[in-house]
Amino acid sequence: MTDVILQMRGITKTFPGVTALDDVNLTVRRGEIHAVCGENGAGKSTLMKVLSGVYPHGSYSGEIVVDGQPCTFGGIRDSERLGIVIIHQELALCPNLSIAENIFLGNERAPRGLVDWNRTNAEAAELLRRVGLDENPTTPSMDLGVGKQQLVEIAKALSKRVRLLILDEPTAALNDQDSAHLLNLLRGLRDQGITCVIISHKLNEIEAIADSTTILRDGRTIETLDMAADVVTADRIIAGMVGRDLEHRFPEHEPHIGEEVLRIEDWTVHSPTQHGRVVVRGANLSLRRGEIVGLAGLMGAGRTELAMSVFGRSYGTGISGRVFKHGREIQLKSVGDAIAHGIAYATEDRKRYGLVLIDDIKRNVSAAALGKLATRGWIHDNEEYRVAEAYRTGLNIKAPNVSAVTGKLSGGNQQKVVLSKWLFTDADVLILDEPTRGIDVGAKYEIYTIINQMADQGKAVLVISSELPELLGVCDRIYAMSAGRITGQVTRAEATPERLMQYMTTVKEQ
The missing domain is CATH 3.40.50.300 (P-loop containing nucleotide triphosphate hydrolases)
Structure with missing residues (x-):
């Protein structure tokens, strides 16, 4: 045979x-x-x-x-x-x-x-x-x-x-x-x-x-x-x-970090399905203007639960703690509140929660900020097209035009549509949950470049990733989570895979 x-x-x-x-x-x-x-x-x-x-x-x-x-x-x-x-x-x-x-x-x-x-x-x-x-x-x-x-x-x-x-x-x-x-x-x-x-x-x-x-x-x-x-x-x-050698997996970036934009204090979240289970316990985290901050952790550490609960309590019950924006305490009781306060969250599951796959690029880009395009409840189609086209060219979304169906795009280009949607909200805090999951190395480089551009525009960016090399290559500072707790933070100069893994596997007493 x-x-x-x-x-x-x-x-x-x-x-x-x-x-x-x-x-x-x-x-x-x-x-x-x-x-x-x-x-x-x-x-x-x-x-x-x-x-x-x-x-x-x-x-x-x-x-x-x-x-x-x-x-x-x-x-x-x-x-x-x-x-x-x-x-x-x-x-x-x-x-x-x-x-x-x-x-x-x-x-x-x-x-x-x-x-x-x-x-x-x-x-x-x-x-x-x-x-x-x-x-x-x-x-x-x-x-x-x-x-x-x-x-x-x-x-x-x-x-x-x-x-x-x-x-x-x-x-x-x-x-x-x-x-x-x-x-x-x-x-x-x-x-x-x-x-x-x-x-x-x-x-x-x-x-x-x-x-x-x-x-x-x-x-x-x-x-x-x-x-x-x-x-x-x-x-x-x-x-x-x-078709070419990639000498560097990550684009060069010189950070310009300014004042604190967002601070989370003593943030605790309970599971919505398992009564009494705490999924995030006493978390403290801060983001500064122009800074790219990483959040590392093994599956089940509570990273996504932390991010979603801060983003208008879109996950969890029994949530307690305080959120400060530019030094002033804010209330984030809904996703609308979070968007109004300039906070955006790009989900780890873009196909299920981040995009309407059967709709076109134009409508996906405008979905989170329709009010910017409306007068007396009517959407200005020409302006919606112009905005989406600007993001298509600016972020190099590979599609013939903004009328292309989003579900037909590759994973990397779908992710760029997600980023376009949240950039259009004028958010100054961007939480990116697994932004390069299921994306090839060439498209990853483009996403990293976009993240750097966001920081250069003065936005505070939180990157959640399961890939330690990605966090080490992109972030200015990295927090680590384990069993619902933030167990440590390191600067880029201090960060090593071994040190992060030590924090990620640390279990503090409850």
Whole structure:
């Protein structure tokens, strides 16, 4: 039997006005972990959707060959019959169904039309064991964290006798511990003969796990690297992705820090769903004019909960503490109050909470400050267009015009639309929660440049990030959180990964 399980030859896929894939070739060896990387918009996810049948045969040109046989997939079920299963970046579990029900959804254990629940739960338990979970199969999926949901998705794939597993950004929303567990699981699946194709922007993970790496750029295949035979570094991969060497991952920036803009004192927040649980305890934090401040912490540390609760109490109950703006205490009882006081919050989940994906760029940009464009309740369309167009060109949003649908943009360009929306509110305090999550290195550099420009305009910027190198490269000062408490702060000159990690894993007595 040939060592090659998959060949994609000359794949070309077009959308109206856009060529997403242009004569792309991909060869995957049996039993390997094959990484596919490239900038946002390079065509990675589109290629995998062609392979899995999301884009059916006839909607693209080129050939798919599996085990030496040409294949024409009319839909996902056709590819799954050959053991090709895709796990998308946005997990698709039904929250109100149990783990077992999700695993066998559409593939029910139902002889004679009736579900055999004993068999369903027993087989689900065995699949959970294979992926390293000891949860009860009857547990509702909504009770699982993101890391465990990702493992349930893999268990679901295993139930379909997967031979070729495709994972799109599987660790994008995971903390370091969950990411390490997932990568170890993929190594174990490889040892069992399951071939994996993984799309990832995390180059350190690609270096650690991939046997081969194919680089796409602008919808074309650039090269495939043998990770064992070739001398492959992160810089080598980046050069292929962006078409140039990036000597510096972060733009140069000379800070000009002024007076204090925002101060939070003794801020405490309780969970809205778990009675009596404190998620933020006695937090104290300050931001100054022209300063970029980082907030580091492991998943569950309380960073997002702190930010959302300050932003008009959009998270939490039993909130106490004081907020000062320019030395004067302010009340932030609603999101409207926060916006009125010049505070903006760019959410970590831009697709769910930050944007209206089915609407155009123009309306997304104006959404948080419609009053600036209205007279007696009527929006001035021409002015709305002019404002959005200014942000499109100023922030280099790659779209033909501001009437483009936001959901069609790449992740980096969607993030620029989010930033445009909050810049239009004239906020002088900007809280950016995971501003580069799911974004490639080239787009990250552009986002960092925009953050520097915000600071140069005199705004105070708080950056929440799970990536320590990002905080170390961008921020003038960094706070660390652990178990709901701020456990320390360091200046850029004092900051090291080791010192921050020490603060991030410190648990103070309650």
